[in-house]
Amino acid sequence: MSKSARTRARNQQRHKNLQNRGRSSRARNRKNALIKREVPWGGIVFFTVIGVVSAVAIAFAFLQTRGPSAAEAAISGVVEKEGLSREHTTGAVEYDTAPPMGGAHDPVWQNCDGRVYDRPLRDENAVHSLEHGAVWVTYRPGLAGDQLDRLKDKVDGTDYTMLSPYPGQDAPIALTAWGRQLMLQDASDARIDAFLRAYVKGPQTPEPGAACDGAKDTP
CATH class of the missing domain: 1.20.5 (Single alpha-helices involved in coiled-coils or other helix-helix interfaces)
Structure with a gap:
């Protein structure tokens, strides 16, 4: 080729x-x-x-x-109540605990954005606040001044809490959330902080985070 x-x-x-x-x-x-x-x-x-x-x-x-969180389970003495009514009523309600832990309540909630009240609150308005996730701290009139100051420090400025006197309650101090209650003898009890951590807008709350201000501002 x-x-x-x-x-x-x-x-x-x-x-x-x-x-x-x-x-x-x-x-x-x-x-x-x-x-x-x-x-x-x-x-x-x-x-x-x-x-x-x-x-x-x-x-x-x-x-x-799920069951109670570790924070809830660690708080000894907490009383629980389930199946509470959430009906609205403008009339008086006969509650079976004092302070009440929930049940039928007034359509208007008590302002609970870290409020310190110097007079007793109307149960029916306070219970509505519990439904929104508030913790209601109450004390028997006559509580020592240093004890009361401790409670005020816990509540003042802490959202979804309120403090008021409650004549006739069984213990000097009571902490109440929706369906949960703890009776105490002393304001220095470490269970106060534990209760607030567990139940401010806690998992048992029917309407956690609903408004806690803009409603009833006086006892």
Whole structure:
């Protein structure tokens, strides 16, 4: 074979190789485009979001139905009451504990944004505050001044709490949340802080975080 013939053959082979590479490249591009069209990205994103939302809802439901938290379980002496009515009434309600732990109550709540009251509160308004997640700290009139000052320091400026005298209660000091109550003898008792941590907007509260101001501002 002559030199010119060999040169033509090489050029023809080179041209053929370039054509083959071009066809392979076009085939790959068509395949990738087909894959992109076939993958339902919109559906994948939608169902991923649905899955995340469902997982969060299941976790929330679990937390709501689980037993007492470690903080709650560690507080000795707490009395619990379940199945309390949440009906609204403008009339007087006969409660079976003093202070009441919940039940039917006035449509207007007592302001409980760290309020210190120097006179007894109306039970029916205070109970509405408990429904919103407040802890009601009460003391028997005649409590020593240093004891009362300790209670004021706990409540003053602490959101979702209120302090007031409560004539006739069984112990010098009582802490009450919706469905929970602790009677104490001394304002230095460490269980006061534990109770506040566990029950200010606690898990047993029917409407945790609902308004605690803008309503009844006087005893």
